[in-house]
Amino acid sequence: MRLRHLLISTTLTLTLTACAQTKFTALEQQQISIEDTTLFERYDAFTVDFAAMRDKDYSFPLPVGKARQVKDYMVEIDTRRGDAVKAMFPGVVRLSRNNPTFGNVIVVRHDNGLETVYGNNAQNLVKSGDRVKAGQTIAIVGSNHQRTYSLFAIMVNGRRINPETIISLESHQLRPQTLLFQRTADWKVDISVLRQPVIEQQAPLQWWSYPLPDAKVISPYGKRGGRRHTGVDLKTKANDEIRAAFDGEVVFSGPYSGYGNLVRIRHDNGLETYYSHNSKNLVKAGEQVKAGQVIALTGQTGRASTPHLHFETRINGQPVNPNTYFDHATHSLRLDAFSKKKDGYVIKRR
Secondary structure, eight states, rough: TTTHHHTTTTTTOOGGGGGOOOOOOHHHHHHHOOOOOOTHHHHHHHHEGGGGGOOGOOOSSSSTOOOEEEEEGGGEEEEOOTEEOOOOEEEEEEEEEEEEEEEEEEEEETTTEEEEEEEEEEEEETTTTEEETTEEEEEEEETTTTTEEEEEEEETTEEEEOOGGTBBBTTBOOSSSEEEEEEEEEEEEEEEEEEOOOOSEEEEEOOOOOOOOOOOEEEEEEETEEEESSSEESSSSSOOOEOSSSSSSEEEEEGGGOOEEEEEEOOOSSSEEEEESSSOOOOTTTTTTTTTTTEEOBOOSSOOSBBEEEEEEETTTEEEOOOTEEETTTEEEEGGGGEETTEEEOOOOO
């Protein structure tokens, strides 16, 4: 059996030759569930190492949506009208059309051998043959019966599989494991865990996050044009994801004067952080958020000459230079600005 030739190393991840495919048959462009004739051309099985995937290799379809599994391994992800549907992994769009059951639906054939289905779209933004990246916007979520939600599924060789095998619907995270996908009779696929990570000691949860990863400073804290600049301006690209710096409670979310769309978060460590000029706020006042959670998208609302994030750190309502807590060159935290306590970290008062 050819399987033994594949499993030379349990860490092997197969890059499928089918992934180069950008043209599909008429039936493949019409039928959601259809056998992938290229999937097992070379081997009777393949592996996917989800633990080795980088952040840029994976995205939950609606990062701020609430997901639940319904019948036949379908997932409904509730969200807000106008939200963007993201591709889960890199791949090629196999199908993009209207379907009697799923409405506007997209199927992406991924480089790792899986396929994902995105239904109930208000608008499809890609067509068959388009190559997409993980996290790329491929559709706008639709509404049905006064609900706004996405219909989502994961398939292997045209068959839906339990999504909880691969992802946690609660945390939206990949399960850190290597899975073996093995062909059986009647074009079915058996799935088994080939390798799980060995964790000698439970790592502490990440308790902070740089608010805009990969950003550069375009305007520092301090005097600017005769006025006091109470924060630091960070720039990447329009509609980039803004992340909460620490755990906390959203105390304000909405338009506010020259700030444009503003999110304010009060943290237990003694800080309050401001995130402004957002094109869209993704959280509401009263919500509890976690460090690293996406809370808004970068924009140009309010008094702003270019899409960017204006980020502030405050104590008792008074602005403090964010450089006190973050190194903007390395996007790292200045640990010497915090003290470790029994229940977490608090700022050092200066």
